[in-house]
Amino acid sequence: MPEYTLMYFNAQGRGELIRWLFAHAGIEYNDERIEMEEWPERKPDIPGGKLPVLMVDGKPLVQSVAIARYVAKEAGLVPEDNLDAAYCDALVDTCSEMMHQYMTLMFKVEDDDEKQRLFEEEFFPNHMEPFMKRLNHRLEDKEWFITDDMTWADVAIGRSLSQILAQFPDCLEHYPNVASLVEKVCELPAIKEWIDNRPETSF
Ligand SMILES: N[C@@H](CCC(=O)N[C@@H](CS)C(=O)NCC(=O)O)C(=O)O
Structure with missing residues (x-):
């Protein structure tokens, strides 16, 4: 090693x-x-x-x-199948783009009320909600996003959303499938x- x-x-x-x-x-x-x-x-x-x-x-x-x-x-945690591996890459890249927007917002202002306002009025509707809708839908009939087993894309989503949840605990209230995936990843021993x-x- x-x-x-x-x-x-x-x-x-x-x-x-x-x-x-x-x-x-x-x-x-x-x-x-x-x-x-x-x-x-x-x-x-x-x-x-x-x-x-x-x-x-x-x-x-x-x-x-x-x-x-x-x-x-x-x-x-990277699928053998080339296309599945590419789907993982795409999900991780989309997640990174969302986190870039999130961190930009977090550094933009210091005041907590202003952070909350920007989160609710700018970040959530424009950068998070459309993505969460798609993710929640994808988990309707499957346990993990890409394959039957957990991939690094699941870990990436779990890690990023857990950071946002720590600051905005209600942000996944309408996306229960996504919320339970995040919980499952965070509970891995x-x-x-x-x-x-x-x-x-x-x-
Ligand atoms: N695309 C690069 C971006 C790296 C990047 O911008 N890192 C920032 C911290 S998150 C940095 O090093 N900033 C300090 C600097 O640019 O001097 C990556 O994903 O690793």
Whole structure:
């Protein structure tokens, strides 16, 4: 097994899905968290100048989704079938786009009431609701999104929506199938242990 160091900020963000996948796979890694204050000094030495970076036996792998897909493959969470694997990619990309909109909104304002207003009036109707409707419908007659077994796309949805739920607990009230998938992913023993013991961060 290679030696892994995941370098990311002391936050969930683009690093957290990778951490969940490592946890679920039971793969040991060094979870290196770079504080914002050290970043200007560290950035010039980081390949590509952005985080996350996964060092695999000292060699860098960049881009969060590529890293997550690699760890998912190691964990057996990428379907063998080429088209099913592509459906996973599409779902993960759609989820990443939604999270980008969400994080942009969260950083846009500080005031909690204003966050709530932007969530209800902008983010939810434009970026979350149409996606949740489709996801909920897809789970009408199946347990997981892509195949009969859990894939990394299910983990990606579970991890992203659990972060939004922590801030906006009612956001899935009309999407019970999605809510129960999120719960199922969060209750997987190794993922639950990670959530219960991970460093506390503000986002
Ligand atoms: N497409 C890249 C984006 C990486 C990215 O923008 N990382 C941000 C943190 S989430 C970053 O490193 N920001 C600091 C900087 O650009 O100096 C990925 O998914 O890994």
